[in-house]
Amino acid sequence: MKIAVDVMGGDHAPEAILGGCKQFLEAESFRDAELVLFGEESALRTFAGENAALANRIRLVPTTEVIGFDESPTAAYKKKKDSSLVRAFETVKAGEADCVVSAGSTGALLTGATLTLRRQKGVKSPALATLLPTVTGGCVLLCDCGANTDCKPGYLQQFAVMGKAYMERVAGVENPRVALLSNGTEAEKGNALTKEVHERLSQMEDINFIGNAEARELMSGNFEVLVCDGFDGNVLLKGFEGAAKVILGLLKEAMYGSLRTKIGGLIAKPAFSVVKKKMDYKEYGGAPLLGVNGGVIKAHGSSDAKAIYNALRQAYTWVDGNLVSVIGETIGSIQIED
């Protein structure tokens, strides 16, 4: 199997990306994987020189352009033909690699996935999913979390199908429970979209649908897939992020407010570290884009080497689990109206 890596994408590229690649290549479990590295020539050569033992498992593809976070994604993707991201997608399209991993611009990644790889047959709209930890020690896939605003009911049905496939094949969860994000747990709660989706999901025999879930349940561990419109998924994800920042900020401020609490704060520091680690996206890998002809993992923009390692691990399981074919077959076997 071959994974295409955008070495130039992300806040800490190329060092963090190459560091993650090294960890991945050296790990016992992935000895049958090869990496195709797209990026600035001298960085690639230095990396190859320093890791001569890995030479037979890396292929270097020097590129001359980079798509930045501040560019218009579509325009940049169309214009920068020799960028690391465009070349990586072209390689997957040509069948010379199975999955793209990038910590660069989300917009450019979505553009590339759609323009170059294209939607899988039968998929109405690809979904960007995010894997989050739960308080019960498992994880939950929020799907969609930003690729689609203004979804039709059939989109969300397919998000359920693709999310289930991902959790089964990549996260190893048997018969994952699927919930629908709504403004109340009762079946009659919701907006026009979610009411229709609730009705439809209830009738899908292959989906282990447990009903509506409220936003506060995101990390409860009550389900493994949470289906929603991308606008709402974005609100939920960023709301959680904002709340975490506010609370930890207030706690720190309060702990340095008096001598007594200052000492407490210093002693309590390890607890903060535990919580941060538990909430850490780096532990869980990147965001999979589901429904295009090839694997796509969006690593967080601020990824360090460890986050990239985890994204590569995720890409490996994706390819190993044959996720693209599974999604294609499953979507093809179910008639879903818009």
Add this chain to the structure above:
Amino acid sequence: MKIAVDVMGGDHAPEAILGGCKQFLEAESFRDAELVLFGEESALRTFAGENAALANRIRLVPTTEVIGFDESPTAAYKKKKDSSLVRAFETVKAGEADCVVSAGSTGALLTGATLTLRRQKGVKSPALATLLPTVTGGCVLLCDCGANTDCKPGYLQQFAVMGKAYMERVAGVENPRVALLSNGTEAEKGNALTKEVHERLSQMEDINFIGNAEARELMSGNFEVLVCDGFDGNVLLKGFEGAAKVILGLLKEAMYGSLRTKIGGLIAKPAFSVVKKKMDYKEYGGAPLLGVNGGVIKAHGSSDAKAIYNALRQAYTWVDGNLVSVIGETIGSIQIED
């Protein structure tokens, strides 16, 4: 001025509600206010007996029914004619009180406001707003947070108008900054609804519109009114709530995980208290329902006496600021399409 109080609504009714009424009546600032109390006769009589000095500022209205949290709101509201909530609304409708305060079922409150008080002339749909603290020490009004799913653009424009009026007249904020909840700060980000609303709000001269805001900014203090569809407002509010619960839970667990952190946890306890107080809805009063012919404050279901006191204080400022008339005049003066 007269405030109608649903003494039977809420988890801790009637004790907590009556406790809040007592605090309010005894406070220096509200000596010109009278309370009309709706509830179970013996509870009201006991309260009146114990507070003989306040007798000239309370009116007791014994009622025989209560609308519970587990009932269908509309059916219960229509059926239970002698419930504390229905009688309170009828009294405001009859002009014998200016504002209803209830910690009971939100659904029943919305039903009562719509069926009994009715929408103000020109208001497309009343909005349930929530007042939240910000990290900069101010507060922000999230509007709508649950009364309306499937909003049309004109609804959100009116939420901006009503939210502005509330923050000016009740919270005392001059020319409040209004933001629009979206999935990105750029003007072109959003779904079909928010893109249209962005365009329209940009053209409203009387609204201090600062553009889109992401969910993570809710408590940033960058704006005083955050306008959104009620479905998204619910997701945001409950997402924040869920995140807070998860993080504080994990921190506590971690702090009791080892002796060192246990001691730290005990010493750091005051810091937790400070944060809890800062995040405490009880400090900020209830959720105002804007756009009906009368004041309506929904206090939190789990309100204690202090929360009820704050909701009454809020009702007082509402009536004192003549908010219903101000909203009526402002909405009447602006032509807004659906």
